[in-house]
Amino acid sequence: MTAVTSVLFVSLIAVGVYSSSALNSKELLLVHVISRHGARTPVDTYPTDPYINDTFYPVGWGQLTNEGKQDLFRLGQDLRKRYDEFLGDQYSTDLYYSQSTEVDRTLSSVQVINAGIWEPKGDQKWSSLNWQPIPVHYEPLNKDTLLLVRKTCAQYEIELRNVMMSLEVQEKLKLNKEIFEYLEIWSGNKIEDFDDVQDLYSTLYAEESFNLTLPEWTINVYPEKLYEMTTYSFHLRAYNTILTKLKGGVLLKKIIKDFVMKKDGTLKPKGRKLFVYGGHDSTIANLLSALKIFKPHVPDYAATIVLEFSRNRFTNEYGVEVYYRMSIDHPLEIKQLPNCDTFCPLDDFLRITADVVPENWDLECYTSDPNFVPSEPEGP
Template sequence: MYCCKKKQSRQYKKHRQRTISSNRPQASKVLGSRKNISSSIAERRLGSRNILIAMAIATAIVVITLGTVMGFNTVLTETNEDKELKMLHVIMRHGARTPADTYPNDPFINNTFYPVGWGQLTNEGKLQLYEIGHYFRHRYNNFLGEYYWPDEYYAESTDVDRTKASVQLINAGLWPPKTIQTWGPLEWQPIPVHSEPLNQDMLLLVRKPCAAYHIERDSVIASEEIQSKFKESQNLFDDLTTITGKIVKDFDDVQDIFSTLRAEESFNVTLPEWTRNYYPDKMLGPTIFSYILNAWNDKMNRLKGGVLLKKIFGDWESRADGTISPTTRKAFLYVGHDSTIVNLMRTLKVWDAQLPDYSITILLELYEDSSGTYGVEVYLRNSTLIQPFKLTIPGCDEFCPLEELKQLTKNVIPDNWDEECNVDESYNVPEPGGP
C-alpha cells in the first residue's frame, strides 16, 4: 500500500514532530474534516489503473528502497540524550485485509475472496507487516538484542485470524533466527502469539458486557450537541439506507459500510458506481466521528482504553521498582483493531481526528534519565512512509515523568472495572459488533 521511490521518500526525512491538541474535537469540525486520508483514498479511486501499475513497479523495487522507505536512517540507541530505554510497548492495528462484513446490495456479497477469505490479510497487508517487523528490528536493534528470548519479549493479539497473522508477520521480520537459533533453511522461527477468547477480551477490545459504558454512551448521544449532528447527517443515513439495503441509523453504520468499501478497494476490486458520489468524501467525516463518539469522554475511556493503559502502567511501575516478572521482560507487542488504537489514544488525550488506517502504530517508550527519573515518550506512526512522530501528552513534556503521567491519567484508570461496570443489572447491554 505504502510504497514510493527513493526521491519521494527524502521529503519525510526531516518530518517535523507534531504536538497534538488536548482539546476535545468539536463535532462540527470532525464531520467537516477532509484529512490527508481523504485525498489519498480519492486519488486511488481516480487513478486505480495507474496505481495497479505503480504497485507492480513498487513491488519490483521494494528490496532496493526498503532501507529508505522504512526510515532505516534512524536507529534508536539504548542510551539517548542522557536517558536509557528501559521498556517498549508497541500497539498496532492489523494489516490490510479483505472485507470482514458486507451489506445487502453489495455486488461482492457472494464473493468468497478465494483463496484469501473474508476478513483475512491481503498480500499487500502481509508484505507491509513483514516490513514493519524489519523497521522495528532496525529502530530497536540495540535495545532488543540479536536473539529472541521469551522472557524478554511478549506478543499478544485479539482472538481473530488477521491479528494473529499480523503478529506472526511482524515477528518474522523482527526476529529472524541467528546462529544458534537457526534450525533449518528458513530465515524464520516460531514465536508464540497469546490471545484471550473474544467474549472474555479485557485488554485489546474489552468486549465483556459493561452497562456503565453503554449508559454513558446513551447519555452522550441524547445530548443536544450530538443530536444536532445526527440531524445534519440524516440525509446521508437515508441515502445509504436506500442504496445499500442496510438500515443506516447512526455513525457506526456509516463506518461499517465505509470499512467494507475500504477493504474491497484494498483488494483491488471495482467498487459500484454509486460509491463515486459518497465514498470516501461524504462518508469519511461521519466515519471518523463514530470512533470519537465511542470514546467521547473520560468516563467512557476509563471503561475502554483505560483498561489497557492500566496494564501498561503496571508494566512500567514494576520495571521501575524491579518487581517485573520475568525479571528481564522489556518489550510487548499488541495487535488489535481500529478501536484499540483510538480508545487508547483518546484515553491519553493525544488523538488527532483521523482514520485509524491499517497497521497504524503507537510506540510507548519508557526511559530512565540520568537523575534516575522514569518517564514515557509517545510516538505515532500512521504511515510506513514516514518516521514515527512524537506526541505530547497534555499537561506534560515530551518526556513525561511517570509519576506526573499517573496523576494526569488518574481519572481514566479504572479501580475495579467489574464494580464500575455493573451499575444497573436491569440494563440490557447490546451485543458487541465485529470485529
Template sequence: MLIGNDWCGAHARKVLLIKETSSNNRSTTLKLVHVLFRHGPRTPVNTYPNDPYVNETFFPYGWGHLTNDAKKELFTMGNSLALRYQDLTKPYYKPDMIYAQSSESPRTMMSISVLLAGLLPPVHTPMEWNFKLNWQPIPIFVKPAESDIWLRMTAKCPRYDQALEEVLQQTEVKLELNRYETMFEELTYITGKNISSAADINSLYITLLAEQMYGLQLPSWTEHYYPERLQYLAEQNYIYNAYTMEMQRIKSGPFLQQIIRQMEAYVEGTLIPEERKIFIYCGHDWTITNVLLALKVWKRQMPRFSALITFELHQREDTKNYFVELYFQNDPESDLKPLVLPGCNFQCPLDKFVQLTKEIIPTQSYDEMCRLKYITLLAEQMYGLQLPSWTEHYYPERLQYLAEQNYIYNAYTMEMQRIKSGPFLQQIIRQMEAYVEGTLIPEERKIFIYCGHDWTITNVLLALKVWKRQMPRFSALITFELHQREDTKNYFVELYFQNDPESDLKPLVLPGCNFQCPLDKFVQLTKEIIPTQSYDEMCRLK
C-alpha cells in the same frame, strides 16, 4: 543483532527514516517498549445488500482475512522495529525478552505472527534452527473474546452499553446526527441497508476501504460519498464510543493501567521476567482510537490498517530519571510521529505521565465498573447499607428511567426479541401443545420452574408486549398457566406478574386477546417472536 539480507534495499531506506525519530542520539537510554498496532489490510468483513461484490469469495483468503500484501507490509514493519529497537533485542531473541499478545481474531493473530517474523529473524544466531527458513516460533498469548478487556474490548459490560446509549441521547449528539439525515436516507436507498447512525457509516467506510485496498473498483455512487463525506461521521463513531471519562476508563483504562504497572515495575526492579524489554500487542481500529482518545492525543486520524502506537520508557544518563515518549504511525510508508500528552512535554517524566492518566486508570475491577448503577444502589439499599448522600439527588427517580430504557434497548426490535426471548417462549408453547396433544414426556409433568436474571424477566415481558416499565425487583416472577374449561374442554392461557413478593400476582393481558387467552390465539399472537431458524442462523451477521 544481525538481520538477514532478504529485507535490505528498498525497505532499508524506510527503516532508516523511522530511525531518525528515535531518541538514541540523545544522552538517554531506551529501557522498555510497548507497541500496540492494528492488524494489517484484510478482505472485507461486512457488506451491504446492493454491494456489487456481495457474492465475492475473495479466494483464496475468504472474508475478513489478511491478504498477501498485508503480510509483506507487516513483515516490513517488523524489520523497521528491529532496527529501531536493536539495542533491546541484542544479542539475539530469548523467550523472556518479549511478550506478544493478540486479540482472538484470525487477522490479528496472523498479523502479529508476521510482524514478529520481521522483528526477530534467527539467522546467524544460536536460535537459528533451519538454514532454509529465516524464521523462529515466538509464543503469542490470546484472551477469549468474551473476557478480553485489553485489545478486542468485547467483554460484556452493561454499564458501558448504557453509557453509550446516554451519549447517543444527548441533545448535541442528536443535533449533530440530524444534520446527516438526508445522507442517511440516500445511503439507505443506495446500499439497500439501513444507514441511520455514525456506527453504520463507520462500517460502510471500512467496507469500502477494504474493497479499495484489495484492488476492487468501487461503484460509481461512491465518488459522491467516499472517502470525504463519510469520513467525518466514521471518525465521530470512535469519539462517541469513548465520549466520557467513564467510557474511556472502561475501554482503555485496563490496557493503559497494565502498561503503567509494567513501566513502574521495571523502574523498581520488580518486572518479571527481569529480562523483558518489549511488549507487543495486536488489536483493531477501535483499540487504537480508544487509547488515543483516552490519552487526549487523537487528531481525527482515521485509523488505517497496520496503524501503530509505541510507548517508550527512557532513562536519562545524567539524572537517571525516567520519562515516556509516545509515537503514532498511521501509515507504514510514513515516519513515526511524536505525540505530546496535554499538560506535559514530549519527553514526559514517568511520574507526570502517571499523574496525567490517573483519571482514566480504573480503581475498581472491570466487573465493578460494568455494573448498572441503579442495580448496584438497589442491592446496597436492600442489604441495609446507608447510601451515600449524593444518591439522594439521583436515586431512584432520576436513574430509574434510563435504567428501564436499558431493558427496552436490549429488546428494541422484533428481531432482538426473537433472539433473546423467542427460544424460551417457543419451549413453553411446545410444552403446552404437547400436554394438550398427550405427547408431553414424562406425562406426569405439571410444573416447569426457571430461575434467571432481571433481563430474563424484562426480555420476556417486552416480547409479549406486556411490560409497563416495572423496574424488575429481586425475586420478580412471571407465571404461564394453562387452563381447561370444563364445559367446552377448550384450553386457555393466563399470565401473571409479581414484582414484589409482598404483593399479589397481577394479571397480564396479551394485546389482541382477553386475560383468559385461548391457546391457539396465544400461539398466533406470539408467532412473530417465535424463531423459525436455529439460534446459530439467527445470530449470523447478515
C-alpha cells in the same frame, strides 16, 4: 526502493539517530508497541454490494491479505532496526511477549510482525527457513478485557446510550439525514447512526484496498463524507472520561503497571524489554484517547502506537515517550501529552492519565439496574 519507502526509511532512521544520540543520557528500559492488523479482505457486505457473493478465495472474508502481510513484516523490520541494539539478536520468552485479539487477521498480523523482528540468528537458526516460531498469546473474544474490551461492561453501554441521545449527537444526526437516506437507498442497509456509516465505510475501504472497483453511486460520498462521519463514530466511543476509562483505559493501565514495575525491579520476567500487541482500529483510537492525543482520523491498517520507558542517567528521572505512526506509509512521529514534555516524567504521566485509568474495571462496569439488557457484541 519507492519514494514513499525512502521517506519512511529516512524518517525512522532520523528517530533512531535521536534515540542513539541520547544514549549517553538516557537508558531505554521497556517498550510497548500496539498495532492495528494489516490490510484485510472485507468483513461485512451490504445488500447491493456487487461482491456480496464473492468468497475471496483462497483468502476468505476478513482475512489478512498479501499486502497486509508485507506491511506488517515491514513494521517488524522497522522495529528491529530501531531496537536492534536494545534487544540483541537472540529471542527469548523472558525478553519478548506478543499478544493479539482472538481474530484470525490480528493473530496472523502479530505472527508476521514477530517474523520481521526475530530473524533467527546463531543457534536459533534451525532450518533453511529464515523464520522461527514465536508464541502469540490471546484472550477469548468474549472475555477480552485488554485489546478489544469486548466483555460486557454495563456502565459503558449505559453511558454510550446517554451520549447517543445527547443534543449534540441528535443535532448531528439531523444534519446528516440526507446522506443517511442516500446511503440507505443505494446500499440497501439501514443507516441510523454513525456506527452504521463506519461499517459501510470499512467495507468500501477494504474492497478498494483489495483493488476492487466500487459502485458508481459511492463517488458522491466516498471517501470524504463517509470518512468524516467515521471519525466522529470513533470520537463518540471515547466521548468522555467514563467511556475512555472503560475502553482505552484498560490497556493504558496495563502499560503503566508494567512501567512502574520495571522501575521498581518487580516486573516479571525481569529481563522483559518489549511487548507487542495486535488489535484493531478501535484499539488504536481508544488508546490515543486515553493518552489524550487522539485527533479526528481513522487509524489505518498497520497504524502503530509506541510507548518507550527510559531513565535519565544524569538525573535518575524516569519518563515516557509516545510515538504514533498513522499508517505504514507515515513516519513514526513523537507525540506530546497535554501539559507535559515529549519526554514525560513518569509521575507527570501518571497524573495526566489518572482520570482515565480504572481502579477496578469489573466494579466500575457493574450496574444494579434489573432492567439493563446488554447489547449484542459488535465486530470485529
